[in-house]
Amino acid sequence: MSTIHLPTSGQIRDTIEARPESDSYLTHTRGVLSWIFTLDHKRIGLMYMWSVLGSFLLGGIFALLVRTELLTPGPTITSSADTYNQWFTLHGAIMVFLVIIPSIPAALGNFVLPVMMGAKDVAFPRLNLFSYYLWVTGALCCVLSLAMGGFDTGWTFYTPYSTTTSAGGVIPVLTGAFILGFSSIFTGLNFVVTVHKLRPPGMTWFRMPLFLWAIYATAIIQVLATPVLGITLLLLIVERTVNIGIFNPSMGGDPVLYQHFFWFYSHPAVYIMILPAMGIISDIIAINSHRHIFGYRFIAFSSIAIAMFSFLVWGHHMFTSGQSALMNTLFSAISFSVAIPSAVKVFNWVATLYKGSVSLTTPMWYALAFLFLFTIGGLTGLHLATLNTDVHLHDTYFVVAHFHYVMMGSALIAMVGGLHHWWPKMFGRMYNEKLGTAACFVVFIGFNVTFFTQFMLGAHGMPRRYYDYQPEFQVYHVISTIGSYIMALGFGMTAVCLVSSLFGGKKAPANPWGGRTLEWQCASPPPFDNFAKTPRVADPYDFSVVKWDEKTQGYWVDDAADPEMNPNAPKTAHAHH
Amino acid sequence: MSMTLQTLTHIASGAQAASAFAQAAAGPEPANFWQPVAASTNAAAVDFMWDFINWICYFFFALVVALMVYFVIKYRHRAGTAFRTDYPHHNTPLELTWSILPTILVIAIFWFGFKGYLDVTTAPKNSFEIQVQAQKWAWNFKYPNGAQSDDLYVPANRPVRLVMRSTDVLHSLYIPDFRVKKDVVPGRYSTLWFQCDYPTGAPSEKGPKVDGHHLFCTEYCGTGHSNMNRKVYVLAEADFTQWLSDQSQWLDKIADDELYFKAGPKLFARCQQCHSLDGSAGIGPSWKGIVERVKAYPNVGEGKQYPTFEDYIRTSILVPGEYVVPGYANAMPTFKGQLNDRGIDAVIGFMKHLDEFDPKTGKYLKAAAK
Ligand SMILES: [Cu+2]
Numbered sequence: 043m044s045t046i047h048l049p050t051s052g053q054i055r056d057t058i059e060a061r062p063e064s065d066s067y068l069t070h071t072r073g074v075l076s077w078i079f080t081l082d083h084k085r086i087g088l089m090y091m092w093s094v095l096g097s098f099l100l101g102g103i104f105a106l107l108v109r110t111e112l113l114t115p116g117p118t119i120t121s122s123a124d125t126y127n128q129w130f131t132l133h134g135a136i137m138v139f140l141v142i143i144p145s146i147p148a149a150l151g152n153f154v155l156p157v158m159m160g161a162k163d164v165a166f167p168r169l170n171l172f173s174y175y176l177w178v179t180g181a182l183c184c185v186l187s188l189a190m191g192g193f194d195t196g197w198t199f200y201t202p203y204s205t206t207t208s209a210g211g212v213i214p215v216l217t218g219a220f221i222l223g224f225s226s227i228f229t230g231l232n233f234v235v236t237v238h239k240l241r242p243p244g245m246t247w248f249r250m251p252l253f254l255w256a257i258y259a260t261a262i263i264q265v266l267a268t269p270v271l272g273i274t275l276l277l278l279i280v281e282r283t284v285n286i287g288i289f290n291p292s293m294g295g296d297p298v299l300y301q302h303f304f305w306f307y308s309h310p311a312v313y314i315m316i317l318p319a320m321g322i323i324s325d326i327i328a329i330n331s332h333r334h335i336f337g338y339r340f341i342a343f344s345s346i347a348i349a350m351f352s353f354l355v356w357g358h359h360m361f362t363s364g365q366s367a368l369m370n371t372l373f374s375a376i377s378f379s380v381a382i383p384s385a386v387k388v389f390n391w392v393a394t395l396y397k398g399s400v401s402l403t404t405p406m407w408y409a410l411a412f413l414f415l416f417t418i419g420g421l422t423g424l425h426l427a428t429l430n431t432d433v434h435l436h437d438t439y440f441v442v443a444h445f446h447y448v449m450m451g452s453a454l455i456a457m458v459g460g461l462h463h464w465w466p467k468m469f470g471r472m473y474n475e476k477l478g479t480a481a482c483f484v485v486f487i488g489f490n491v492t493f494f495t496q497f498m499l500g501a502h503g504m505p506r507r508y509y510d511y512q513p514e515f516q517v518y519h520v521i522s523t524i525g526s527y528i529m530a531l532g533f534g535m536t537a538v539c540l541v542s543s544l545f546g547g548k549k550a551p552a553n554p555w556g557g558r559t560l561e562w563q564c565a566s567p568p569p570f571d572n573f574a575k576t577p578r579v580a581d582p583y584d585f586s587v588v589k590w591d592e593k594t595q596g597y598w599v600d601d602a603a604d605p606e607m608n609p610n611a612p613k614t615a616h617a618h619h
Numbered sequence: 620m621s622m623t624l625q626t627l628t629h630i631a632s633g634a635q636a637a638s639a640f641a642q643a644a645a646g647p648e649p650a651n652f653w654q655p656v657a658a659s660t661n662a663a664a665v666d667f668m669w670d671f672i673n674w675i676c677y678f679f680f681a682l683v684v685a686l687m688v689y690f691v692i693k694y695r696h697r698a699g700t701a702f703r704t705d706y707p708h709h710n711t712p713l714e715l716t717w718s719i720l721p722t723i724l725v726i727a728i729f730w731f732g733f734k735g736y737l738d739v740t741t742a743p744k745n746s747f748e749i750q751v752q753a754q755k756w757a758w759n760f761k762y763p764n765g766a767q768s769d770d771l772y773v774p775a776n777r778p779v780r781l782v783m784r785s786t787d788v789l790h791s792l793y794i795p796d797f798r799v800k801k802d803v804v805p806g807r808y809s810t811l812w813f814q815c816d817y818p819t820g821a822p823s824e825k826g827p828k829v830d831g832h833h834l835f836c837t838e839y840c841g842t843g844h845s846n847m848n849r850k851v852y853v854l855a856e857a858d859f860t861q862w863l864s865d866q867s868q869w870l871d872k873i874a875d876d877e878l879y880f881k882a883g884p885k886l887f888a889r890c891q892q893c894h895s896l897d898g899s900a901g902i903g904p905s906w907k908g909i910v911e912r913v914k915a916y917p918n919v920g921e922g923k924q925y926p927t928f929e930d931y932i933r934t935s936i937l938v939p940g941e942y943v944v945p946g947y948a949n950a951m952p953t954f955k956g957q958l959n960d961r962g963i964d965a966v967i968g969f970m971k972h973l974d975e976f977d978p979k980t981g982k983y984l985k986a987a988a989k
């Protein structure tokens with residue numbers, strides 16, 4: 043068997059057979075300290091992953107508390123509106139700053155990006171570890187904030203409420219978010235340099251896997267937008283402590299200015315969340331359809347287009363803020379421009395299924411769920427970008443539903459899909475696919491029950507961030523809460539599925555899904571240094587040379603059959619366009 | 620152009636069109652699956668846009684999901700078979716089509732939304748103007764003749780313009796049935812206008828129950844955010860004029876000796892979200908036993924910092940920060956400009972006779988006995 047696996051010409055790859063089995067990045071060194079001080083991108087990626095998943099659990103608990111409180115109008119499980127206000131604030135802040143923003147780039151990206159490029163690590167491994175500890179420091183600040191009385195400002199920290207509220211934990215959490223921002227900036231910086239400098243021979247810009255394009259576009263936004271958040275939070279801290287008055291109208295300041303600053307970061311941040319998700323989906327769909335991704339260049343360019351447009355649309359969060367009618371008009375017009383590249387991506391993904399050979403693996407089910415949910419999330423953006431309908435819908439549950447479809451139904455679902463996609467690579471174990479797929483279905487159903495109802499709530503006029511509400515809204519709230527319980531059950535199943543695979547899951551082959559990118563060509567789990575020699579690559583979406591191997595129950599990449607990798611190879615019928 | 624589109628969407632949503640005919644003369648377009656009652660003159664334009672966008676959404680959603688499901692079933696890979704290789708890598712005409720077609724559509728959406736928005740930004744010249752003050756967590760509406768109210772009363776068949784300001788944090792005034800919303804920002808005025816042609820009538824103690832339109836605060840503003848909601852009542856021209864004059868004089872029309880029980884409970888309604896009468900602490904201290912308590916305040920109560928009980932209450936209402944009750948935040952808004960001397964007298968009288976009122980609702984008990 044192994045003779046077949048070794049390419050007949052060209053360079054030797056590290057396949058699972060080429061190294062002693064024990065030497066993986068997980069076993070290379072042992073002990074807690076070997077993790078705490080590791081510079082290995084894979085270990086840092088894993089530490090991020092567990093931290094992010096832990097935060098997700100915490101944010102999820104707050105979400106369930108919020109939903110349970112809303113089962114009835116008036117008090118349900120807490121008789122204090124202030125407590126409720128802290129819950130939804132914590133839910134939002136945790137999910138945005140601690141979970142979604144770092145989830146794909148810092149956790150999955152860290153693990154996958156260098157391996158995908160055949161590199162041994164990111165460009166700056168020390169900076170990478172430092173980013174992680176910044177994340178930890180930021181998270182500790184949030185915990186400190188809770189100990190000091192929490193915060194009830196909403197995750198948006200709008201002034202003057204945030205500068206005047208009596209909740210004691212506002213300054214620690216602002217400091218925390220400030221520090222988390224730097225964690226994000228450094229990760230972005232690292233990835234930009236890595237993509238520019240460490241691509242392997244053969245990987246031209248238009249040979250990059252789309253996940254790399256997406257991470258690259260994201261990293262650029264992280265580097266350019268996050269400093270604005272940093273300075274804004276700093277101003278808020280100064281405003282709250284020494285009252286400099288920049289946002290305080292009684293001292294000549296302007297609270298609306300804060301909103302401009304905040305959304306100048308936070309709109310692009312939406313794309314920090316969704317772009318990497320789109321990258322994952324592109325790859326999952328192509329690999330599981332076992333065919334070339336449709337319209338590669340359109341997808342790659344649309345990532346960059348979205349990254350650029352994302353800086354020009356922040357004002358669409360402020361149509362009712364008192365911003366001038368002219369500004370509203372301009373922001374509305376530009377916002378629609380983001381719709382086009384997003385739509386183009388969706389069409390390309392669907393077209394990739396056409397004449398493919400679709401394997402319905404668990405990651406693929408997540409990708410299909412993403413397509414469904416992102417289509418709804420994206421289309422309902424039209425109602426909100428349109429001036430006169432937004433006036434009605436702004437700050438209602440319609441907006442809540444819309445951004446949950448995008449941030450949770452799309453970004454987070456893609457993250458969970460990616461987790462399933464690369465899980466065998468990370469730990470060398472296969473999970474139970476039946477359970478994984480079933481969990482995906484339960485999450486999908488729970489999600490729609492929870493959030494589709496909220497579109498109706500919002501359109502009927504239910505404002506967001508309400509502890510108490512009119513009795514006529516109750517039926518929707520009850521359905522939505524039931525949905526959230528279903529979703530919690532689904533995520534519970536996912537957790538069982540993944541964790542149980544670590545104990546007694548089948549051994550994972552190097553390439554369980556049939557991918558052609560480099561991470562599928564080193565062992566599962568990868569050795570400490572990924573590849574002994576930097577490999578050469580060809581078109582990452584040409585799956586004609588990916589072949590099934592009965593013995594390992596996995597695929598392997600027959601580079602020798604690719605005319606580009608091996609000039610002697612027989613020309614296949616399949617032409618490259 | 621917009622007429623034909625309107626017709627189109629109405630044909631498409633047959634049920635809605637039918638109900639529109641049935642209701643055309645009687646009242647506003649009733650609530651449907653998606654939208655609440657369309658009670659303002661502007662609501663039809665918003666709902667038209669909503670429908671227009673919705674149909675676009677339905678179409679593209681159905682297209683994407685149908686193709687996805689069809690392709691997944693049709694091109695499903697069966698174990699043991701070879702992968703297909705006859706797929707296209709890209710198709711430039713197709714890709715251009717699906718880039719350009721949505722571009723045209725979103726330009727159309729933008730344009731209609733923009734035109735609809737221009738109509739809501741510029742209030743007609745003859746608008747009836749109402750001053751709105753938002754504070755944590757109450758609305759105060761002031762009418763040109765000096766009358767004030769907590770619920771919003773507006774004349775029917777006439778454009779109404781709200782001139783709004785906030786004394787503390789951001790708030791946002793939202794009337795779902797009118798499809799209008801605008802943030803109320805401290806340090807600047809913001810305005811909003813609407814016109815409603817369907818009177819709701821005013822609520823009265825004896826008359827039939829009147830359903831006003833909801834008025835919500837939609838910008839998060841803290842503890843009482845979700846209770847910062849009121850009703851909008853639309854009155855026919857003559858009723859409104861009558862209401863305005865009654866409202867500006869209601870306190871003066873009550874005889875002095877009846878003031879505390881006729882005006883007291885009404886005024887208490889404004890304080891009720893923070894103050895109770897039954898001893899339970901809220902955002903502010905309960906008023907139960909307030910007369911004795913104030914006298915007992917060290918260095919502050921009657922005869923000390925304040926010559927009389929009445930002086931203390933008066934100051935608490937007009938300058939709440941002067942003396943902050945221990946254990947409570949300085950969270951009470953000032954009622955300066957909202958409660959005149961007579962109003963304050965009524966509140967003080969109310970406090971002195973608390974045993975004559977229902978401790979839960981503040982209703983006058985002897986009235987029920989009569
Ligand atoms: Cu945005």
Ligand SMILES: [Cu+2]
Pocket residue numbers: 789790791836837838839840841843844845847
């Ligand atoms: Cu509010």
